[in-house]
Amino acid sequence: MAAQKRSIKELTMLNNDPIDGVEIDHDDKDMLTWKITITGLEETPYEGGTFILHVTFPNDYPFKAPVLSFKTKIYHPNISNDDKGSMCLGLLRPDSWKPSTRMTTVLAFVKQILTTPEPDEAIEVNIAKEFKDNNKEFTKKAKEWTKKYAKR
Amino acid sequence: MDSDDEMSGLSSQDDFRGDLDSDGGSLGSAFDDEDEPDVGFSQDKEIVKHKKRSYEVEYSIYGPADIQAQQDKQVEEVSQILGQPVAASAILLRHLRWNKERLIESYMERQEAVLDIAGLGSGSVQSPRTHVMKNFTCTICYDDEPGTTTYALKCGHRYCVDCYRQYLATKIQDEGEAARIQCPTQDCHQVVDSKSMDLLVTAELKARYEILLTRTYVDDIEKLKWCPAPNCEYAVQCEIKPRELSRIVPTVECACHHRFCFGCTLQDHQPTPCMLVKKWLKKCEDDSETANWISANTKECPKCQSGIEKNGGCNHMTCRKCKHEFCWICMGLWSEHGQSWYNCNRFEEKSGVNGRDAQAKSRAALDRYLHYYNRYATHELSAKLDKDLYVKTERKMINLQAASGLSWIEVQFLDTASKALQQCRQSLKWTYAFAYYLKRNNMTEMFEDNQKDLQMAVEALSEMFEKPVTELKPLKVEILDKTAYCNKRREILLEDAADKLKKGEQLFREN
Structure with missing residues (x-):
């Protein structure tokens, strides 16, 4: 119940004070799953793309971190290149998660990671290596994927 | 001076036997004496009897009580040297991974900074207590009923006790965390001390917390390792350093008779050195x-x-x-x-x-x-x-x-x-x-x-x-x-x- 209540509260706060380029959608019957649409930021390889991200709140939320899952395929060192599209770094890591962390902070963090990947905390090591050693190639591939998978 | 005594107290049997006279009351001797009857005595005696072979290494075995006593003694000593309460001293020691010399040194140089980094903040220390608040909204559960009982560490970030309790329970039970549980606030590194634990969690959880603390103690100290056998509660102490592992295969036998390599904790793999075993x-x-x-x-x-x-x-x-x-x-x-x-x-x-x-x-x-x-x-x-x-x-x-x-x-x-x-x-x-x-x-x-x-x-x-x-x-x-x-x-x-x-x-x- 606590998870439900907190999630509603978070939603209200985000509705009152929305984040640029981030839309939140949800099913009234299931407040523990949010469907989020993020618009790729300008001057990043994700520009022009629209990325769908599901946020699932575990039953013991906010004592456990929300689970993030990209439904749109994305070429990024910190997002797993599988059917889960999971993102788990920084404040989202189980040992770093604090129950007082608000969803505004989480979503702002996601936006920031999309702009500035963290190759040292990569989940996709090969992409991270490319990002560091051959950034041109990385940007090219990330743009291709955006075009292929993230165009509306 | 004290620290030197302590070091010899914790060192190998060899050292201990060497200065038995001068250091009779040290931890090492206390453990050895206590443990002889039931712990690893057979092979201990054997080592004394025949000359150590080139493939054998010196080591000692400690039970849960010994490990607790070792910790307590070090905390007590640091507490006396630094003039910090026992709870805070324990946090400081854990923060510096039980490197007492380094702790004392850096504490003397820059007290404020050390306290801050270890999550202790500054200011006077008072015993922790909960407060009942009239107008309060807990930013974890967003409950705002009047008369909520709340708690805050020294950092002043206040939450209702129910949330605090559940937070601690999640950390201890689900995540096995103990020494480095911080205030629930994002970016606040204040560490939850043992006294706050006493105040907030059940006796059962506190016991679990203590076990986890002991575990991190052994994990933090390079020369101590847990016996990897299932359900074995003993730890082995050995002076072999990781860089020596290409030249020595340090096989030890725990009090539970499990033989394992101190270097990689895999089962006894003599004569092959760890890196080749891995390969x-x-x-x-x-x-x-x-x-x-x-x-x-x-x-x-x-x-x-x-x-x-x-x-x-x-x-x-x-x-x-x-x-x-x-x-x-x-x-x-x-x-x-x-x-x-x-x-x-x-x-x-x-x-x-x-x-x-x-x-x-x-x-x-x-x-x-x-x-x-x-x-x-x-x-x-x-x-x-x-x-x-x-x-x-x-x-x-x-x-x-x-x-x-x-x-x-x-x-x-x-x-x-x-x-x-x-x-x-x-x-x-x-x-x-x-x-x-x-x-x-x-x-x-x-x-x-x-x-x-x-x-x-x-x-x-x-x-x-x-x-x-x-x-x-x-x-x-x-x-x-x-x-x-x-x-x-x-x-x-x-x-x-x-x-x-x-x-x-x-x-x-x-x-």
Whole structure:
């Protein structure tokens, strides 16, 4: 119940004070799953793309971190290149998660990671290596994927 | 000064014995005295009795109470030196991973900064208490009922006690976290101290918290390691440093009798050094597809081709059907395995000519690997089979005792023999990984001679061990002799290998 209540509260706060380029959608019957649409930021390889991200709140939320899952395929060192599209770094890591962390902070963090990947905390090591050693190639591939998978 | 005493108190038995007079009251001595009767005493005494062999290392074993006492004593001392309360001192020590000298030094230099980084903040210390608030909204659960009981650490970030409790319970129970649980606020690094725990969590959780704290203590200290055996609560202390691991294979035996390598905590893998063990296991994993057929438990009789399943540890096989006698390892005639003919531990590298083209080369590399892997895997399996056989035999022995007129004590020679077989096969198994990486030279020859001797001794004992129970009684003396001989051969092999490793000679192939 606590998870439900907190999630509603978070939603209200985000509705009152929305984040640029981030839309939140949800099913009234299931407040523990949010469907989020993020618009790729300008001057990043994700520009022009629209990325769908599901946020699932575990039953013991906010004592456990929300689970993030990209439904749109994305070429990024910190997002797993599988059917889960999971993102788990920084404040989202189980040992770093604090129950007082608000969803505004989480979503702002996601936006920031999309702009500035963290190759040292990569989940996709090969992409991270490319990002560091051959950034041109990385940007090219990330743009291709955006075009292929993230165009509306 | 105090810290010097402490260090010697925690150091190896050797040091402790060395300055027994001056340091009689130290931790080390207290533990040794206490533990002698029930902990690891047998091998401790043995080490004292015979001179330490080159493949043996010094170590001590500590039980849960010893470890707790060690921690308490250090916390107490630091608390007195720094003038900080015990709870805070414990946090400081844990933060600096129990490096007392470094803590005291940096604390003296920049007290504020150290307290801050350790999550203690500054300001006066008062005993923690909860507050009932009239107008309060908890930013975790967003409850705003009047009269909520709340709690905050020194940082002042206040939450309702229910949320605080659940937060701590999640951390302790689900995540196994203890020493580094911080305030629930994003970016606040204030650490939840032991007194706050007392105030907030149940006795049951507190007990779990203490266990976890002890665990991190051992994890934090390089020279302490938990025994990896399931449910074992002992920790082993050994002075071997990670950088020494290419030259020493520090095998220790816990009070629970589990023998493991202090370097990598894998099961005893003498004489092979940790890095080669890692490489070998990786290789076996990678090549398992190719080597699958080897692990199959059956082979065909080389003469009549009937399927044979191995049911004992001995590698001298006699086909039930055609009575053909052969060696399980090389499938050659057993009669050729007489004293001077025994060479099935040795891989004969076929010389130059057919190794020319790439395909032949890779084929040869595979053959070479399979040769060693085959023997490695065989001894692993045989050790298990020997053990199973002993369990079966033990059961029979109980029935036999009355008939044979031997007392239970007298039949213990089988137990001794079984243990020797286990240990020798464990070492023998790893000699094949060792040999796989060895360079070919005179020293290799010597190693393989030792390997051959040990293998022959083990197979001879193993064969006797498989005799029907009724025939075992007259064999007692011989089995005892063979057991002693096996142990001796193992010592010689390990000693030779350890000596060479220690000298740091270029023993191994490059890749």
